[in-house]
Amino acid sequence: MGSDVDTAPLVGRADTLAALRSALLDDVAPGRTAAVFLTGESGVGKTRLLAEVSDRLRDAGALVLTGSCLDIGDASPLHPLRQALRRFDAELTEARTTSAVRGLLQVFDEETPGPDGAGALLERVSRGLHVVAAGRPLVLVLDDLQWVDRSTRQLLLYLLAGLGDLQLSVLAAIRAEALQGAHPLRRVLTELRRLRSVRVVDLAPLDRAGTDELAAAIVGAPLPPDAADQMWQRSGGNPFVVEELARDLRDGRDGLSDTLREVFLARVDALPQHAHAVVHAVAAGVEPVEHWLLAQVVRLPEEELIEAVRAAVAHRLLVGADDGYRLRHRLVAEVLAHELLPIERASLHRRYAEALTSATAELHQARLAHHWRLAGEPGRALPAAMAAAREAERLYGYAEAHRHWSAALQLAAAPAVDPTDADRPAPVEVDRAELLEHAAETAHHCGEHARALTLLEELAEEPAAPTACALHIRRARYLAAAGRSATAEAEYRRALAATDCTPRERASAAAHLAELLLHLGRYAEAGDQARDALQLAAVVDGTTSEVVLASAALGYSEAFLEDPDGGLAVMRQALEAAERSGRPEDVACAYLHLAELLTGPLNILEEGVVVARRGAERVAELGLGRTWETRLLAIATNGLFRVGQWAEAEKVVAAALRHRPSGADAVELLLARCRLSVGYGDIAASDRDLEAVATMLAGGGARHVLPMLILRAGLAMWQGRHDLARQAVQRGLTESRSDDVIVLATLAWHGLRAEAEAYASRTVEVDPTAVRRLREVVDRVAGKSEKAGAPVRYVADGFLALCDAEISRLEDGRGDPDLWARSATEWDRRNHPYPAAYSRLRQAEALLGRRVRVATAGKLLRQAYQMAQGLGAVPLSSEIRTVAGRARVALEEPPVAARPVPRPRAATPAGPAVDELAALTAREREVLAAVAEGLTNKEIGQRLFISERTIGVHVSHIFDKLQVRTRVQASAIFLRNRPD
Structure with a gap:
């Protein structure tokens, strides 16, 4: 102001x-x-x-x-x-x-x-x-x-x-x-x-005309040509300098240098004595300088201080605002910094520090440390710096805390004061090792991993340093966060070999090493290391976190190595251990890993969704609703999307977003919602979510970049922007360091689809280099998936079938109907209706292009249309109608039971009756009918030839969809809606 x-x-x-x-x-x-x-x-x-x-x-x-x-x-x-x-x-x-x-x-x-x-x-x-x-x-x-x-x-x-x-x-x-x-x-x-x-x-800066106009307005008349040229050359169009030089010209101050330093010094020298002191004081302060603080620093009577401030404002060196005073331009402080003697500068900072110390209001520890340090009082600056660091940590401001701890380290290393000087306080006794630990850990938390490692090296040299084992573990954590996985692995192994390693530290090192090996894709080693960690943790109290961490690695390892039951058993044991301990984060972590295992490598999607939603309810009871619950609900949303229950998925993500999550939790949920919006064809909503994700990833979040780019490519294709889709995929291939064969296969499919769509629409030329690169990715995925466990290979094979079929479109412009038929079969087996419907569309298109089996093509189009309509996939439905229209194929509306539940965002016209069972699948209706007869899960399983555990999953799913808690309530809804 x-x-x-x-x-x-x-x-x-x-x-x-x-x-x-x-x-x-x-x-x-x-x-x-x-x-x-x-x-x-x-x-x-x-x-x-x-x-x-x-x-x-x-x-x-x-x-x-x-x-x-x-x-x-x-x-x-x-x-x-x-x-x-x-x-x-x-x-x-x-x-x-x-x-x-x-x-x-x-x-x-x-x-x-x-x-x-x-x-x-x-x-x-x-x-x-x-x-x-x-x-x-x-x-x-x-x-x-x-x-x-x-x-x-x-x-x-x-x-x-x-x-x-x-x-x-x-x-x-x-x-x-x-x-x-x-x-x-x-x-x-x-x-x-x-x-x-x-x-x-x-x-x-202003152009020449603007500079002339501003100077003329201040001077009161247009400048002569020579003066105007000089003004333009000296100012470069900078409005501040133009104003200052124009006022000098207007007031007849000739002979001033054409540098900013001389302009500012001349302005300061022209001030009255008290105003001169005020400007110097504000220049030494931390802006804004409050009036009460300035009064204690310059030590003038109130009336004289106000008059001095008014003069400084009138000379356009200070700006007055409700919160205090500022220099009109901070360059003034840089100029004045060289005009005071060192003792004068130190005296000003001392006055600021003393005034802040004596204030009865909130103590500004950061400013206090700043002024005591520049006053040459490291002993007094040190406690303030430490207090400021702790305040920042309390508010999770790790970057600010790291700066304060670093300042405290410098202050603690300052030369000792003369003990005979009675005016100086006694030196503050601090533990340098403690300062180094805090500085290193806060550097790690705020992403300054190299700095954290440097501080850790200094800590190792301290007499009071932690044990060698503890240092190895901490160094490994920092190295892993910095992306130096090989060195981190070596550090963990040194920790395990250290003679001073306590049982607790050994268990921690083993568990973290297992997790690191898992991230490196060395699943067999990860499993072996996780077993060692669990054995070590079993004889040490208070190692629940280590158990959960190791169990996650072991579960994934066994799942990848074709032992899904073993992986599930380990994860369930981890959950039981976490529940026994009652530590909220352990319970949440166990649920999260179990849900990820089911919906990821094992591809048991329906059970994974049930576990994720049950875990979300549990962690909400433990007070972790805004963090772990939202992450679990994101897993549930993605699982529901893949099995085609989009309306239910939309309800779940909407409920999770009501928590207004932040950080990675928010990104997970926004990506989940965006998947739905892209499928629905809601371009505006998709754009909003992708922009929100990009905004939140502006400060980091690399692991979410590939999913974001895949969604961006999918959206661009529905918009007919195949060039944008290609750019997104190519950026993903360039930035990707992921070994996740499923994510890479998904990205490759989107890239090949974009090239095939471009070829078919003739909107842009096919990029041979991009196609070659994508085919190399497909070959790499095929090779890697052969070495993976059966569940991973099972999912990857589905995407590889899509890739092979898309390549056939590029080869002859029509596509191989047999390859598309294989892709449809693969996705039918996996119960993924969206890619199955898409494959049927392309199979029909290939048959029509060859003018063979037209009746079969019509049947495929009707099947695909029914599936797309059931999902609510508007763009896919539209493309199916376009192909059917060209081939003069009549599309049948899907039966009522297969139509999607109306989306919450859309207005639903009132109807005479509502089918309360519309959200249930055919299998779920069969299970509910048996529940209504009073059969137990075991009896229902025997009737339907399904395991008792799977029946339990179906029952839980039915309860969630019908929003009931008991079998009686579910049976009542069934009886109320059953056909006569």
């Missing part, structure tokens, strides 16, 4: 203002998000533009919250939002809104976060903003985003994902010159530039 004397006109920005208002308000639909990141060099006018846009948005009825990031880089997490809310609270008069704002502020001041950790904090902030907005469009305006803390960056990514119904826009300004090297915002902005809902606007 500018001061009252800030009367310089805004020149050359009219189009930018209109575009920003439109992008942030007019073009944002309810429940949607948008963002504009304004970048440019210092002084180009970003802050002024933010203020102008904010005023226009407020006039249009939007709620605008404005905040700024601190320039020391280690502020408290979520500082800009705290600042914006406090400023807004000071302006409020309505009691209800005031209460909402203060309630949200209280979230930041709680002693401990909720049980769901940082994700819960972000969700509570999002919910609080929704209450504060009270139905109005909300615009979050952030200045100096280049100094943003990690927690605020995570909040922005979370809010921009658009999981809620809050109409939110973000406008942020970033110094372009600050984004150098490995600045974390560089990668984020690179990813965000790809999204339609996010714009990155590079604010350029």
Whole structure:
């Protein structure tokens, strides 16, 4: 917010203002998000533009919250939002809104976060903003985003994902010159530039005409040609420099150097004495400098201080705002930093530190540490740095915590003070090994794995270092996270061989090594190592986590090595052990791995869905609803999608998203929902979900990139954009480091399908290089799947059949009907109706292209159409109708029992009656009929020639679909709906 004397006109920005208002308000639909990141060099006018846009948005009825990031880089997490809310609270008069704002502020001041950790904090902030907005469009305006803390960056990514119904826009300004090297915002902005809902606007300096106009407005008359040329050459169109030089020219200050340093120094030298001191004090402070803090630093009577501040504002060196004072341009601080003697600078920082220490309000530990350090008082800075680190850890701000722990290490290593100096406190006794441990672990948590390894090496040299075994385990964890798997494996083996390894550490090392081997695809070794880990854990108390971890590796290993029953038995034992321990995360992990095993390698989809949903209910009881429950429900959604129960899958994912998850949990659910939207042909919903996923992956999340690209390719093909589908697949092949043969086979199928579709439609030329590369992937998948266990080979063979059939389309333009018939049979056996229907469509198309077996082709089209209609697959149904229309094949409507349950998002016309059993499959109806007769599961199994366990799965599924709890309730529904 500018001061009252800030009367310089805004020149050359009219189009930018209109575009920003439109992008942030007019073009944002309810429940949607948008963002504009304004970048440019210092002084180009970003802050002024933010203020102008904010005023226009407020006039249009939007709620605008404005905040700024601190320039020391280690502020408290979520500082800009705290600042914006406090400023807004000071302006409020309505009691209800005031209460909402203060309630949200209280979230930041709680002693401990909720049980769901940082994700819960972000969700509570999002919910609080929704209450504060009270139905109005909300615009979050952030200045100096280049100094943003990690927690605020995570909040922005979370809010921009658009999981809620809050109409939110973000406008942020970033110094372009600050984004150098490995600045974390560089990668984020690179990813965000790809999204339609996010714009990155590079604010350029004024052109020659704009520079002349601005200078003329300040001077009061057009500049002579020579003066105008000189202004343009000296300023380069930078509005700030133009204003400063134009005022010098207007006020007759000739002979000034044409450098910014001389401009700023001349302006400071012209200040009254007290104003001069105020500017120097603000330059040494952490902006914004609150009025009470400035008063204690400059030590002037109140009236004289106000007069001095007013003079500095009038000379356009300071900007006054509700939250304190800032230099109009931070370059002033860089100029003034060389004008004070070292003792003068230290004295200013000491005054800041003493004032902050004596404050009765919230103690700003990060700022306190900053000032004590620059005051030359490492002994006093150290406790503040450690307190700031712990505060950041409490809020899961690991990047900020790591910076504070690193600062504490430097302060602890500072030279000792003279013990005879009575004015200095006694040195603080700290355990350097403890500081190194905290610094290394927080570096690992915030993704700085190389830094974590370096700190770990320093820790190993300390006298109080952990044991060699403990160091090996920690080093292996960091190495594995850094992608150095071979070295990590060696470290785990060193830990197991260490003579000082405790039984607990040995069990932990063995369990982690088993997991690492599993990720490396060495399933036999993983199984052997997991067995060793379980034996070691069996004789040590408190190793439930190790048991669950090892059991996951063992279960997957045995499943891949053709012993699915053995893998299931181990996973069920792990679940029983977790339930006995009662530790919520162990129970959740056991359920998760069991559900993944069933829906993954074993391909027992219906039982896997039941386990996932049952596990979701269990972990919700344990208080883990927002994290583990949502992940389990994502597994259930994907399983339901594959078996063709799309309407039920949509209900599950909608229920999970009500938790408003964050991070990887949100990504899993959005990808699951996007699969449904792509299948349904809902292009707008698919785009929204993919953009949300891309936003949340802007800061990482590589394991989700391939599923996202596969969905992007599938959506592009339904849109007829085969070139975009090809790009997505090729990017996936380039970025993929996955050994998952099923994911690779799926990606290859999409790529070959895109080339075949392009060939058939003649929209783009077939890319021979892409086809060759895809065929190599198919061969690689075929070779790898031959060495995998039967369940994995079983699923991979289905996708390989699709790939072979797509290749036949590329070879003759029509496709081999026998290959498509084999693909349809493969997917019928796997109970995957969508690829089965697609294969029948292509088989019929191939027969019609050869003008043979036309009757068979018609039958295939009708079967495919019935299956597609039953799913609700609109694009597939449309393509089937197109082929049938060309061949003059009459398509029959599917029977009532096979029609899909109406999707919740669509309006359903009222009807005379509703078939409450419509969601059940034919087999489930048979089971329910037997349940209604009063038969037990064993008796039903004997009647239907199905195992008792499978009957139990069907019964659980029936209960879920009918939303009942007992057999009596289910029987009542059956009797009420059975045919006469």
